[in-house]
Amino acid sequence: MSDSTISPFSAALQRGPRPLPLFLEMLQSETADAPDRRAAALAGLRAFQQAPRPPRPPAPAVLARCGRATLHDYGQGAAPGRPVVFVPSLINPPFVLDLAPDNSLLRWLAGQGMRPLLVDWGTPAPADRDQDIDAHVTGLLLPLLDALPEPPVLVGYCLGGTLALAAATLRPVAGIALIAAPWHFAGFGTGARARIAALWQAVEPTCAALGLVPMEVLQSGFWRLDPARTVAKFEAFGTLDPGSAKAQAFVALEDWANAGAPLTYAAGRQLFEGFFGDDLPGSGRWQPGGRPVAPGALACPAIDFVAQGDRIVPARSAAGLPDHHPVAAGHVGMVVGSRAPALLWQPLADWISRVPATR
Numbered sequence: 189m190s191d192s193t194i195s196p197f198s199a200a201l202q203r204g205p206r207p208l209p210l211f212l213e214m215l216q217s218e219t220a221d222a223p224d225r226r227a228a229a230l231a232g233l234r235a236f237q238q239a240p241r242p243p244r245p246p247a248p249a250v251l252a253r254c255g256r257a258t259l260h261d262y263g264q265g266a267a268p269g270r271p272v273v274f275v276p277s278l279i280n281p282p283f284v285l286d287l288a289p290d291n292s293l294l295r296w297l298a299g300q301g302m303r304p305l306l307v308d309w310g311t312p313a314p315a316d317r318d319q320d321i322d323a324h325v326t327g328l329l330l331p332l333l334d335a336l337p338e339p340p341v342l343v344g345y346c347l348g349g350t351l352a353l354a355a356a357t358l359r360p361v362a363g364i365a366l367i368a369a370p371w372h373f374a375g376f377g378t379g380a381r382a383r384i385a386a387l388w389q390a391v392e393p394t395c396a397a398l399g400l401v402p403m404e405v406l407q408s409g410f411w412r413l414d415p416a417r418t419v420a421k422f423e424a425f426g427t428l429d430p431g432s433a434k435a436q437a438f439v440a441l442e443d444w445a446n447a448g449a450p451l452t453y454a455a456g457r458q459l460f461e462g463f464f465g466d467d468l469p470g471s472g473r474w475q476p477g478g479r480p481v482a483p484g485a486l487a488c489p490a491i492d493f494v495a496q497g498d499r500i501v502p503a504r505s506a507a508g509l510p511d512h513h514p515v516a517a518g519h520v521g522m523v524v525g526s527r528a529p530a531l532l533w534q535p536l537a538d539w540i541s542r543v544p545a546t547r
Contacts, residue, residue, distance in 0.1 A: 203237055204446030207404040211418070214411060218419045229419050232426030239430055239439045245289060247308075252335035256310030257328040259335070262286070262294040263303030270362065271340040272297065272540055273305045273333065275348035275355070278324065278455060279406050280448045282308050285345065287524045288440050293533055300537050305340070307332060307348070311449040317399030320454035321463075322476040325354045333359055341540055344369050346501060346519060347459075350469060353483055353507065354476040356490075363489040363543035365536060366509070368501045368519030371483060372470030373463050375505030381464050383412055388460035401456030403448040414499050441524060470505075483507040489543050493532060495519040 205211040219226035252259040263269060274294065276282035285306060286292040294304040307329065312319065319327065329351060333340060342364040344352030349369020356364045373381070387409050395401045411418045421438075428435040451459070468474040474481055483490070492512040494503050501519045506512065515522045515531050522532045 206446045214415045228423045232422035252332050254331040258308045259332045260306045262298045269303040271336050273340045275344040275352040277346040277348045312452045314399035317453040319452045320458045325476045354481050357481045358477045366492040368495040370505040371507035372505050373467040384464045399453050400450040402450045
């Protein structure tokens with residue numbers, strides 16, 4: 189079926205925002221006293237649904253595989269360089285690090301002579317229900333790293349940085365860089381953690397029955413952190429020229445944010461109860477593979493790129509590494525925003541180039 193034959197409502201169900209009923213509920217609440225704003229946001233939503241989507245470039249070749257997880261080689265065809273393994277979050281798709289041909293941290297680093305490798309966690313099935321976050325580290329990530337000819341530099345983005353810290357505790361690595369990675373989950377604040385706990389209490393029975401935590405559950409949690417901004421960005425989108433670079437960048441980013449595989453039930457439970465509820469990492473009680481993870485005790489160079497003023501991953505949740513680099517952007521903007529090459533890409537490349545060789 190072509191886009192021209194899809195009704196606006198059907199397109200909304202397919203393209204997001206997901207979950208659409210919650211978005212419409214927030215829209216009604218946020219614009220209760222402003223019908224002009226509601227009309228503008230709905231016009232922006234319609235424009236978003238109808239915007240053209242160019243096909244994504246094919247993913248690079250798979251260098252290693254472990255179960256449903258794969259490791260993609262963005263440095264293929266170039267001179268062999270040190271492997272730099274990017275560990276993305278479990279929550280959204282990994283392609284935020286390769287968002288578009290002209291907005292790709294990984295392809296840019298490959299152009300600087302580096303060998304970026306990207307972990308793709310794949311899509312879990314209900315049969316994977318007992319695979320918690322620890323098992324993602326020990327059963328999926330570590331085997332991918334073991335397939336490399338030398339210890340890599342690890343770069344962990346968002347929750348992927350939390351997992352990368354565990355991997356760096358369990359395997360020798362040349363260095364580790366964190367990008368907006370949460371560690372002290374108490375830093376999310378009492379109010380946000382209470383809302384997250386209430387959300388989990390409401391959805392846990394359904395997730396237990398499914399064996400999975402649908403991404404709509406996680407997305408609704410993010411939206412509740414800042415519902416006004418969620419609505420306002422669609423108001424603003426309705427004013428853009430659909431063919432403009434700014435509009436195309438918005439569509440690409442929103443499609444990424446509304447995509448993503450579910451979490452396994454055990455990973456979701458550990459995230460909501462163990463991380464957000466009990467702050468196991470920040471309190472020093474997280475022991476994947478039977479070993480406590482202590483970011484300050486790593487035996488390799490380590491740096492933390494911390495997003496300032498970020499509502500999704502607040503700066504106060506960072507690991508507190510001695511070598512930290514404040515970035516004046518939100519955690520997504522520092523990776524794919526218009527200023528990302530100056531704010532993050534170049535400083536990250538410079539740091540990687542200074543990591544001593546391990547051979």
